[in-house]
Amino acid sequence: MKDKNFVTEIERMSAEHFGYEYPTDFVSHAQNLENRIENKESPSNIRYAFFKVTMRCNSDCAYCEHAYSKNQGNLTERSLEEISRVIKELAEMGVKACSVSGGEPLTYKGIENIIKAMVSNKIEPILLTNGILLPQKLQKIYDAGQRYIIISIDSFNPEHYKENRGIDFDSLMRAYNY
Numbered sequence: 001m002k003d004k005n006f007v008t009e010i011e012r013m014s015a016e017h018f019g020y021e022y023p024t025d026f027v028s029h030a031q032n033l034e035n036r037i038e039n040k041e042s043p044s045n046i047r048y049a050f051f052k053v054t055m056r057c058n059s060d061c062a063y064c065e066h067a068y069s070k071n072q073g074n075l076t077e078r079s080l081e082e083i084s085r086v087i088k089e090l091a092e093m094g095v096k097a098c099s100v101s102g103g104e105p106l107t108y109k110g111i112e113n114i115i116k117a118m119v120s121n122k123i124e125p126i127l128l129t130n131g132i133l134l135p136q137k138l139q140k141i142y143d144a145g146q147r148y149i150i151i152s153i154d155s156f157n158p159e160h161y162k163e164n165r166g167i168d169f170d171s172l173m174r175a176y177n178y
Contacts, residue, residue, distance in 0.1 A: 045094030050101065053083060053114055057103040057129050060166025063152075066103040067166070080110055084117045091121035099126050106133035112144035121143030128152065131175040132167065138178065149174060 015022035017107050022085045026033075026049075035041075057066040090098060098118060105111055106129055118125040127141065131151040151172075158169035165172075 046090075046095065047096050049090050049095045049098045051086070051090075052100050052101050052103070053078070053105050053111070054102040054108045056107040056165075057130075058106065058107055058132055062164055064168070068172065080113055080117075083114055083136065087114070087121055088119045091123055096124055097124040097126060099128050101128040104130055104133070106137045106141075111137065112140040112146075114143050115146045116145035124148065126150065130165070130172070132171055134175040135178040153175075 012022045031073070036040065044159040055066055056077065060067045087098075100111075100114065100118075102108070105114075105127060110113065115125050115127075125146055126148040127146055128150050129152065131153075134149075134151075153161075161167075161169040161172065
């Protein structure tokens with residue numbers, strides 16, 4: 001069950017962020033979406049997309065279909081030209097932000113070119129990563145325009161992390177600290 005005070009506070013902050021007077025001028029995103037579903041309407045445009053750029057991954061998560069040990073034979077990737085075409089189509093549809101994920105997106109050769117393509121099409125890339133390759137890739141993706149990074153962390157217990165991810169917790173912490 002939703003905590004009404006929490007939902008109300010989020011809606012009030014959202015209204016304030018967009019310059020609406022709450023509650024008179026403001027219809028929350030959740031309420032707007034619920035109204036559209038009830039009326040069998042589709043949104044006028046899509047604002048956010050989720051884009052898997054590769055199936056390749058450098059970790060071996062016990063729960064994931066992209067795990068290194070499960071995916072050694074399925075390493076086909078889309079070409080940069082194909083990805084760039086999709087990014088242009090997303091921009092034309094009104095997408096303003098896009099999660100860049102995979103597998104592990106930092107294993108994609110030339111990931112910085114995907115970031116550049118999104119930024120040049122006025123799409124804010126949000127990188128979802130296990131973080132392991134950040135020390136090697138961070139400067140290139142930053143220079144390409146990457147500003148938002150989400151690092152997926154299953155546990156802060158080193159044994160649990162190793163069991164879940166198949167990689168050493170210390171390597172995560174080195175990347176995080178970097």
